[in-house]
Amino acid sequence: MFRLKRRFVQIAVIAIVAFAMLGAQTDQRARYTKLGHALMCECGCGQILLECNHVGCTVSDKMAKQLRSMLDRGDTDDQIKNAFVQEYGVVVLAAPTNKGFDRVAWIMPFVVFALGILAVVYVVRTWKSRQAVAAVIADAAPAEMDAMKRRAREETEV
Amino acid sequence: MPQIGSFTLLLALALSVYSLVAGIIAIERRNEVLGETARRAGIAVFVAVTSAAVALVVSAFRNDFSLAYILHHSNRDLPAPYKFAVLWSGQEGSLLFWSWLLATYGLVLRVRHKVDTRLVAQASVILSAIQVFFLALVNFAAHPFALVAGTIPPDGNGLNPLLQYPEMVIHPPMLYLGYVGMAVPFAFALAALIMRYPGEKWIHITRRWTMVGWAFLSCGIFLGAHWAYSVLGWGGYWGWDPVENASLLPWLTGTAFLHSVMMQEKRGMMKMWNMWLIFITFLLSIFGTFLTRSGIVSSVHAFAQSGIGPWFTTFMALIGATCIFFFVKNRDHLQSEHKLESLVSRESSFLFNNVLFLVSAFAVLWGTLFPILSEAVQGTKITVGPPFFNKVNVPIAMVLLFLTAVGPLLAWRKTSVDSLKKNFLVPSITSLFVLIVLTVEMKPWLDVANFYSVVAITLATLVAATIASEFYRGGRVISRKDGSNVLMGMVTLTRRNTRRYGGYVVHMGVVFCILGFAGIAFNQDTEKEMGYGDTMQLGRYTLVCKSYSQDSNPNFDSETAMIDVLRNGTFVETMYPARRVYKASQQPATIVANRSTMREDLYLVYTGVNPDTGRPIIKAHLNPLVWWIWAGAHILLIGTIIALFPNMQSATKLLSAKERAKSIAEVEKSGSVVGAGD
Numbered sequence: 001m002f003r004l005k006r007r008f009v010q011i012a013v014i015a016i017v018a019f020a021m022l023g024a025q026t027d028q029r030a031r032y033t034k035l036g037h038a039l040m041c042e043c044g045c046g047q048i049l050l051e052c053n054h055v056g057c058t059v060s061d062k063m064a065k066q067l068r069s070m071l072d073r074g075d076t077d078d079q080i081k082n083a084f085v086q087e088y089g090v091v092v093l094a095a096p097t098n099k100g101f102d103r104v105a106w107i108m109p110f111v112v113f114a115l116g117i118l119a120v121v122y123v124v125r126t127w128k129s130r131q132a133v134a135a136v137i138a139d140a141a142p143a144e145m146d147a148m149k150r151r152a153r154e155e156t157e158v
Numbered sequence: 159m160p161q162i163g164s165f166t167l168l169l170a171l172a173l174s175v176y177s178l179v180a181g182i183i184a185i186e187r188r189n190e191v192l193g194e195t196a197r198r199a200g201i202a203v204f205v206a207v208t209s210a211a212v213a214l215v216v217s218a219f220r221n222d223f224s225l226a227y228i229l230h231h232s233n234r235d236l237p238a239p240y241k242f243a244v245l246w247s248g249q250e251g252s253l254l255f256w257s258w259l260l261a262t263y264g265l266v267l268r269v270r271h272k273v274d275t276r277l278v279a280q281a282s283v284i285l286s287a288i289q290v291f292f293l294a295l296v297n298f299a300a301h302p303f304a305l306v307a308g309t310i311p312p313d314g315n316g317l318n319p320l321l322q323y324p325e326m327v328i329h330p331p332m333l334y335l336g337y338v339g340m341a342v343p344f345a346f347a348l349a350a351l352i353m354r355y356p357g358e359k360w361i362h363i364t365r366r367w368t369m370v371g372w373a374f375l376s377c378g379i380f381l382g383a384h385w386a387y388s389v390l391g392w393g394g395y396w397g398w399d400p401v402e403n404a405s406l407l408p409w410l411t412g413t414a415f416l417h418s419v420m421m422q423e424k425r426g427m428m429k430m431w432n433m434w435l436i437f438i439t440f441l442l443s444i445f446g447t448f449l450t451r452s453g454i455v456s457s458v459h460a461f462a463q464s465g466i467g468p469w470f471t472t473f474m475a476l477i478g479a480t481c482i483f484f485f486v487k488n489r490d491h492l493q494s495e496h497k498l499e500s501l502v503s504r505e506s507s508f509l510f511n512n513v514l515f516l517v518s519a520f521a522v523l524w525g526t527l528f529p530i531l532s533e534a535v536q537g538t539k540i541t542v543g544p545p546f547f548n549k550v551n552v553p554i555a556m557v558l559l560f561l562t563a564v565g566p567l568l569a570w571r572k573t574s575v576d577s578l579k580k581n582f583l584v585p586s587i588t589s590l591f592v593l594i595v596l597t598v599e600m601k602p603w604l605d606v607a608n609f610y611s612v613v614a615i616t617l618a619t620l621v622a623a624t625i626a627s628e629f630y631r632g633g634r635v636i637s638r639k640d641g642s643n644v645l646m647g648m649v650t651l652t653r654r655n656t657r658r659y660g661g662y663v664v665h666m667g668v669v670f671c672i673l674g675f676a677g678i679a680f681n682q683d684t685e686k687e688m689g690y691g692d693t694m695q696l697g698r699y700t701l702v703c704k705s706y707s708q709d710s711n712p713n714f715d716s717e718t719a720m721i722d723v724l725r726n727g728t729f730v731e732t733m734y735p736a737r738r739v740y741k742a743s744q745q746p747a748t749i750v751a752n753r754s755t756m757r758e759d760l761y762l763v764y765t766g767v768n769p770d771t772g773r774p775i776i777k778a779h780l781n782p783l784v785w786w787i788w789a790g791a792h793i794l795l796i797g798t799i800i801a802l803f804p805n806m807q808s809a810t811k812l813l814s815a816k817e818r819a820k821s822i823a824e825v826e827k828s829g830s831v832v833g834a835g836d
Contacts, residue, residue: 037544037545038545040541040543046399047392047397048392048397048543048544051392051393051394051397052392089538090538090540090541091539091540091541092541093540093541094541094543094544094545094546095541095542095543095544095545095546095549096528096532096540096542096546100536101532101535101536102532102540105524105525105528105532105542105546106546106550108524109517109520109521109524109525109550110550112517112520112521113513113517113554116513116514116516116517117510117513119513120506120509120510120513123509124501124506124509128501
């Protein structure tokens, strides 16, 4: 039994490592697409760099060339992003970073989500506890119970 | 025309003020005669605003460039259909259009006042107040009939080239019908709160009006997406632009309302929540209008920055204050009649559904406004673009999709474990099978987009399977009773409960759209300068440049490439991507060539010309499953129309008590919750 468990753990570890290795197989083209969608075109169109639709936009052409040359040079993703930020300012990044005040942008929706779910759970539990009291009262009043059953039937009719 | 337009606008404002003031006095003093004059003044507002709108369109057709608005948004060679579009293509005209749509909704409401005279009178007053704001705006802040100072130019600047597309003649009106349409449920809800309206009749009226507004808003959003896809030439349909987001916000809260309102109708619950959902939906509609016009955020859709921002902020503050005042005053009127019995029930699924819709709306609003907040706090403006919105909203959408599958099969009050097993067995097995196949085929661990695509398609299958099983089970029960086939049984079922089964059709439309969105993970594109005979490979397609040409007409100059498309070496068709330069505005625009099939779209863009060689540069996109999005949009609208139809008289009402009991027993035996409500 113990050997079986150990074998299972070994297989699981190998599978996780294999998945990670497969995930790491991103080629230059994929990086270009990924980074090109993480940067904004700075021609004023307010669009993603690789999606700028301005006919003959010289800014996006120049920026795309810069991106290609940085990738060819072997720069990392962070180095490329930093280089673009230095040249065009922080607005060149298509999404807030994970630093400083920018972090608030990412955290808030999930905080609201968590609070919303907690609120629903609280409301449901409160309502349920009140309902339990109401059920006791209903048991003591068969006429009311009959009326409720009739209403339930009406609400679930075809 | 300018004089007629200006006069009728002033007249409309005066009539609106009368309708508002006389309406309030009539309600206070219970004076029916005065109330009737207020109602008729409201109807007359429609006539006056229509006259002003017609005057502006006629001015466009007459090329009256003495009007600044016509000068800036039209020209002599603009094709006739686009002369109509001039009405909503600029700030002043679009505000006039807003007023006209509001007056039209007001007309319908006032003509149908016998539905409930008192409630309509109160709602009519609220609509008049909104109308006064918009008419004050067009009279004093953004006048569409303002005259040009100095010499009148011989020709106008022309309509924005991006707007010169057939869909653009329909998209803004649809969106505006949605935005303005939300004013009617708002007026009814606030009226009911002010009056402490007894019973639930107001909520029936409000729900129907909300569905109308929601349908128009959905239509406008999808038309906008299709327009962006067909015209903008970036190969996508949704860019999370602030103005796109502004249209999504009331749609999200409106959708939440359309779900939670069922709890009020069926169980007398969530009254306060529903009231606030309606208020927020309307406020977000106004906010969307404000966002487009104030210039506070940069957007490809935004009108020029203007001084009407403070007007809107004041108006929104007034609406908010009014809502809060009457809510605090009369909130005891909105106490729930019932409480929740079980976590595994339709009620709790609606609660979670509502939370998710609202969190999604919050995330969109937060992301849209965060650049302003960041600038205020840090002093630097940052960009919040598609990567943020996708990362935050896609997981929420996945959970919502799961609830879409599960929610309708849960019974009101409490769902038994047996019922859960019966209802979910087949859909779960189906979706599990799809999940296994997709995992093998799509390797979700390779990329996050692949992962989401696998999850989305699996959940979409679950939703489709639950809907199909619902229709089948219900159809089978009815067909056994009527002696008809199952298909006819399904039709009868739908006709007996249009809202419930129309809702399912809407959900099926969402499933189609999700399938379309899931295709993004497999998008491919490539770009190449193409001379005569040059080829380009994209997926299974080979593109061959046969020719390129230039053309000219009074409205624009154009350059077109002629591309032969071969699929696996076999000729399929010739496509013509083009580029235009509009003469009046000297603005260029791309004319996308798109070959759309159920499997994929081959989307060609003429991105420009190499100045050295004079040869066109063609960008090709291969976008899988996009067709399903537009098909889903059609299904969604069909479902909404079905849901708007009144129910056919229920057969059970005509049955004897014995037959009725038998019918219910059969349904219970089948394990279905058919007709368990909506």
